[in-house]
Amino acid sequence: MTGADDRGIEHGLPADGPSPSALARERRENAADVLASTLETRDATAFVHAGRGREPSIRYCCESMPHGRTAVAYDGTTDEWLVRSADASDGHPAADLAATLADRGPEGTILTPPHVPHDAALYLENAGFEVASTEAIARARATKTTGECDRIAVAQRAASAGIRRAASVLADAAIVDGRLAVEDGNGDTVPLTPARLRIAIDEAIVGAGAFPAGNTAVNPETVSHPDTDADREALRPDESIVLAATPRGPSGYYGGLVRTLVVDSDGGRERRVHVAVTQSFRSARSLLTAGSASVHTVAADLEAEVRSFGLDDSDEVEATVSGVGLESCEGPIDGSDEIEPGAVVRLDVAARVDETSRLRIADVVVVTDEGERPDRLAAPAHSLSPAALLER
Incomplete structure (x- = not known):
């Protein structure tokens, strides 16, 4: 089932948003805007990247998905994209592209x-x-185009379907000798x-x-790891x-969801930790409503x-914030990175319930303009109870 999961990327599967060519144009226009400003500020001639065609930064800049070694350039003097791939170059695509840029006349950085x-x-x-480094493409990818948001939403709906399916299985499970059991086919x-x-x-x-x-x-x-003893041991009804789920849509964009369910919860600390974690998401969304904030600020x-x-400090609490897109974890990701309007970020919070279990929830939200509450992409409720999750 997972062995063929690359075959549909940007071709061969039903569309999950705008056409691949329209999405590629959106990405390249966004990248060009950021690069043009950066080149002017840095007094540079062009931007060049090289690598394997499936590398997200390469794919982001290409009209179609290349295979094998690829070099891509944005020529700031002509506002033009150039792409060289291994199957169309006599030598290394980067060497071919370097020669092309040199033949055009501009010199410099x-x-x-x-x-x-x-x-x-x-x-x-x-x-x-002369060669100098820039994070311009990473900055361009940190905010998503409308088409990209649509593609992430597709993956997120699939993640939600997966979590809801698990909740359904748990809600229907029987308890046999203190363990959960289900009927097979x-x-x-x-x-x-x-x-x-x-x-x-x-x-x-x-x-x-x-x-x-x-x-x-x-x-x-x-x-x-799959197929370990723990993977084959029956789940307990009283444990979290x-x-x-972090699925990838047919165009290569990821979603990301985490839920914690308990079939037969007795409340207590488990319920208190759950309320604390769910409330933290409301607080973070309110913070992002007020304007841009850094990854560190939102995580804190x-x-x-x-x-x-x-x-208290002895309790383990872990909060991570990162972007989602062509990678399941991408910018904004560093603590100082600003989460700007247009960013799509995953909020992931975990807290210890007891010595053997933790409670964890993760959602993906789209950060909109200042004063507007970030949109939470398709996701089931935060309920601890499998049946309650299915009801909402």
Whole structure:
């Protein structure tokens, strides 16, 4: 099921938003706006990147998805994009592109991402250019176009379908000898293991038109790898079950959801931690409504809100904030990065319930203009109860 999950990227599957060419134009126009300003500020001639065609930064700049080694340039003197790929170049695509830029006449500085391959930088230098680094493409990717938001929403709906499918399985589960059990396809009662629940989530994700991409996890803190003893051990009704899904849509954009469910919760600390974590999301969205804020500020606000419900320094609380797009975790991601209007970010909060379990929730939100509350992309309720999640 996951072995073929790259075949639909930007071709071969039903559209999940604007056409691939329209989406590519949106991305290139956004990148060109950022690059043109950066080139002027830095008194540079062009921007060049090189790498494998599937690398997100390469794909972001290309009209169609290239394969193999690829070099892409934005010529600031002509406002033009140039692409060279291995199947259309006699030598290295970066060498071909460097020669093309040199033949055009402009001299001076070429800007590249900090992680551009060393050989590509040497080809540019050998062609007579000075090379300097820029984070311009990372900045361009940190805010999403309308088409990109549509593609992320598709993946997020698939993630929601997967989580809801897991909630349905849990809601229908029986308790046998203190463990959860379900009926298999033959009408027999079998233990409900993390492996069975993960398969159910993946099937729902595929049914919703996306790919699990090998990212689905049940109790990721304790079940780190499939087919381990923990993966095959039946789940308990009185313990929290963490469900994490990070599917990829057919155009290559990711979603990301985490929910924690308990079949037979007795309340107590578990309920208090749940209220604290869910309230932290409301607080962070209010913070982002007031204007742009840094990744560090939003993460600190999430953690502070959780701790305000009586969790002290000895309690483990973890809050992470990052962008979502062509990668499941991308900019804005560093603590000092500003979360600007147009950013799509994943808010992920976890807190310890007891020595053996944690409660964790993650959502994806679209940051809109100042004064407007960020939109939460398709997601099930934050309920602890599987049945309650399905009702909302």
